[in-house]
Amino acid sequence: MLDDLIPLVNKLQDIVFNTIGSDTIDLPQIVVVGSQSSGKSSVLENIVGRDFLPRGSGIVTRRPLILQLINTCPPTASDDIPPPHSAAAVHEEPEWAEFLHLPGRRYNDFAEVRREIETETSRIAGLNKGINRLPINLKIYSPHVLNLTLVDLPGLTKIPIGDQPTDIEKQVRNLIVEYIAKPNSIILAVTPANIDLVNSEGLKLARQVDPSGKRTIGVLTKLDLMDQGTNALEILSGRVYPLKLGFIGVVNRSQHDIQANKSLPDALRSEEDFFRHHPAYRNIAHRCGTQYLAKSLNQILMAHIRERLPDIKARLNTLMGQTQQELAAYGDHGVGAVAGTTQPKGLRILQLMTRFSNNFIASIDGTLSEISTKELCGGARIYYIFNSVFGNALDIIDPTTNLTVHDIRTAIRNSTGPRPSLFVPELAFDLLVRPQIRLLEPPSQRCVELVYEELMKICHSCGDSELTRYPRLQGKLIEVISELLRERLGPTSNYVESLISIQRAYINTNHPKFLGGAGAVSKMIDGKAEKKRKDQTTKVKAGVATNGTATPEPEHPIPGGRTLSYPRDTGAVNQDLPNGAVPSLNGPMAGSATSTLHTSPNARDSFLNHFFGNDGTSVTGKALPEPNFTGSFRRPDVSNLSLDDSASIIYDEPALTEREQMETELIRNLITSYFNIVREIIQDQVPKAVMHLLVNFTKESVSNRLVSELYKEDLFDDLLHEDESLAQERKKCEHILQVYKDASAAANGVYEFEVTYFSYSLGALSDN
Structure with missing residues (x-):
């Protein structure tokens, strides 16, 4: 036996060998x-x-x-x-x-x-x-x-x-x-x-x-x-x-x-x-x-x-348990067959569409059951784009990186027309700050593109093993959502562009956070004073101070405890501002000047008037020396030139006068202040616009769009066409499962024989 x-x-x-081709069971031999x-x-x-x-x-x-x-x-x-x-x-x-x-x-x-x-x-x-x-x-x-x-x-x-x-x-x-x-x-x-x-x-x-x-x-x-x-x-x-x-x-x-x-x-x-x-x-x-x-x-x-x-x-x-799980992943026979019963095709498609849209929404909300632990994805990736990628891109923008001193001086001169200005013109500030605001547009548009790309990535990855049985349906689902995202990309980009244009349309110098003229001047003066103190300290330490002491530059006190220093070579002497004469700020200086210096309604002259002097005079009443253009300004021979040739006249740019240096620095500080205000607004508004116009709109519309586009009876047969290779794999898996069942039956036969033989042996021993 x-x-x-x-x-x-x-x-x-x-x-085993007839089906699998290898000894997966490790049979005795x-x-x-x-x-x-x-x-x-x-x-x-x-x-x-x-x-x-x-x-x-x-x-x-x-x-x-x-x-x-x-x-x-x-x-x-x-x-x-x-x-x-x-x-x-x-x-x-x-x-x-x-x-x-x-x-x-x-x-x-x-x-x-x-x-x-x-x-x-x-x-x-x-x-x-x-x-x-x-x-x-x-x-x-x-x-x-x-x-x-x-x-x-x-x-x-x-x-x-x-x-x-x-x-x-x-x-x-x-x-x-x-x-x-x-x-x-x-x-x-x-x-x-x-x-x-x-x-x-x-x-x-x-x-x-x-x-x-x-x-x-x-x-x-x-x-x-x-x-x-x-x-x-x-x-x-x-x-x-x-x-x-x-x-x-x-x-x-x-x-x-x-x-x-x-x-x-x-x-x-x-x-x-x-x-x-x-x-x-x-x-x-x-x-x-x-x-x-x-x-x-x-x-x-x-x-x-x-x-x-x-x-x-x-x-x-x-092996039977593993193969049974693999077979379950392939799905049962027939279109939409579940638990041995065949569902209507329409119901099956609705179930798959609902599952797909739910996975899409859950990926954005972070509630998907299977979340990657290797990399950021879905809603977490969108948050990272808003706060890290977009935020860092705005932070690294230098408000005046593309503005040279020559550009600022030229803008000031062009904004004054044929007459010299008594103080820094407001038009120069407007002329320079508007193009700088446009620097915020490329990173803002890139933020929209990155979020769009992430949504497309979510769309391609939110299918499941059941949906892979029907590649045509899966392709159509991705196609419909992709089309919806493309439709929303245009309005979102246009709105973000509008946000930049809105900021350029009106320069609000009354913004509470705007530095203003007085603040810009105070900042400039404080900077110069701090630099001068550091220079004097350095000279003292080096033992190069005259007569063993450092001689400070003359300063003009300003109400509020501040002082105004100016160069010695102007011939100015120390003189206090008139009692009760609080400077008023015109143009861009007026922004937040009230927070620093209180203007007086009786003051006739502006702060810059007092600073630079009326009609080219200093605060002491002495005339400021005219700029010396000798050697720096070359007069061309214009006797034979027509009006059309005027553009070809070449002038050697003279060195900046001390007044021009102060004007350009003042304008630069004002541009930086206002640019930071706009940057903060854009950093807040762009993510909100993207979420509203692109992300949330897509989440709310995805289910309705899928049903309206794909739930059509004439498409059911085509959409539920199974992948041929997957059908073959399922058939092979079914065959292997049957092989293991037959092998298990054979093993059980051996086991039953063992039990019978053991009982027979015990009976023979008892008979003896």
Whole structure:
């Protein structure tokens, strides 16, 4: 009854290999390993009793050969049938072979089996003596074999021969380790007896994966070729290299016997005579030879199957669960089939559209169930754009980076017309500050573009595994939302552009945060005074002050505790401002002047009038010297020029006078102050506009837009067309799941047999 265990596992192996093409369950099997010319092929042919394996020099076995031996007439009692390959055995029943890659075709001639192995090996592994991991599955049906599952692997080699790859040794070792490392594999290590056991490559590899020797069987070949006076009795007795499963000695046909076409039955009889009459082995002859090896392998494999059966069942249950989850991800059969029932197509489309739009909205709101932990995305990314990207882009803008001193002076001169100005004209400030506000437009438009791109990214990533079944529907959903986003991009960009234009349309110098004229002058004066103090401190420390003391520049006190300093070379002397004369600020100076200096309604002259002097005079009443243009102004010869040639007149720009320096610095401070006000407004208004016109509008409109565009009965069939590759994957997954179910049923059959056999054994013991 125990003989049924191996056929059941063979059935399990067929089920798995026929569908998956690899041993994902790690089924119990015997793996044959050994070096080249160690006698592996001869051992397998002796067990089968047929010549069917390729022979030759170098690596002959270049693909794993999974050999299943199936007894076609199992005995009812062990005493009723002669042992396989014995002299009493007569080949009355037919024997044949089948390949897994040629289902349904029987080979009665084993010479054809050899040729098919060679052909199939060359087809996959090529003709250059290289190896390949894809196995060849061969079944041999015979009444003279015991049920076994054997795996023949390429022999270990050291040196590449001919066209073999240079790393052929490494490839072979990796392939062998891949098979023998599996816990459910029994290792059959074949070693020639005429070499030192410590040089056995098969035993070395076996020890790496099975250091305790619990699942390794040693086979000694070529015992008849040992030197005279030597024998392997110590090894076969287990006293040299202990293995739990022991060593078994066999004698194969020699090369001379093969060339002389000595039959396998004759070779088996010669082997039996050798052990029976050899003085060293005759006492253990019953534990030597191919017949004993086949019987031992059969019993060991059955015991190993019984031991590993619970693990096999657990592995099958795990694989079935994993495959069931994969199949669920592909969805059920039919359009919109859920839980075994087929929904109307319209309802199915509505469900998918609703799920898609909900995922889109949840990605923006940050409530999506699956949120990335690797990078910012969705609403968090939009927040980052507003606060970090856009905010930093505005902060790094220098309000006057593109305004040179020449630009400011030219603007002041152009705004005064043909007459000299008494103070800094307001028109110059307006003329210069408006273009600077436009510097805020490029980063603002870029902010809109970045948010738009992020919404497009969300749109392409908010589908789920169920929606991937219908690529046309998914494409249409993305297309509709993308079109909605493109529609909103234009109005949003236009509105942001309008925000900049609004700020340029009216320069509000009455803004509470605007520095104003008095503030700008005070800031300028404070800066000069601070610089002068630092310079004087530096001179004192350097010991260069005149008469040992630093002489301060003359200053004019200003009401409120401030003083006004001016250069010595103007000829001005220290003089206080008139009592009660508080300066008024005209033009851009009037902005926030009241917060610094209170104007008097009785004051007739402005602060700048007092500062620069009336009609070119200083506050002392003395005339300011006219700018000296000698050497800096070149008068061109205009006697022969017409009015149209006036543009070609070249003037050398004179150096800035001290008044011009103060005017340009004053204008620069005012521009910076007002630009900062506008920058703060834009930094607040642009994100709000983008959220209202682009983000929130899209969130509120996405569901209605999807329904209006796609919920049309004439589109249902096209939208719910399944992806062909996905349908094939689901079909393959269903087939694999069925394979695992069948394998599980086979494993349960083995388990039920074990229970029955155990009950039968207990009954037999109780009867005795």
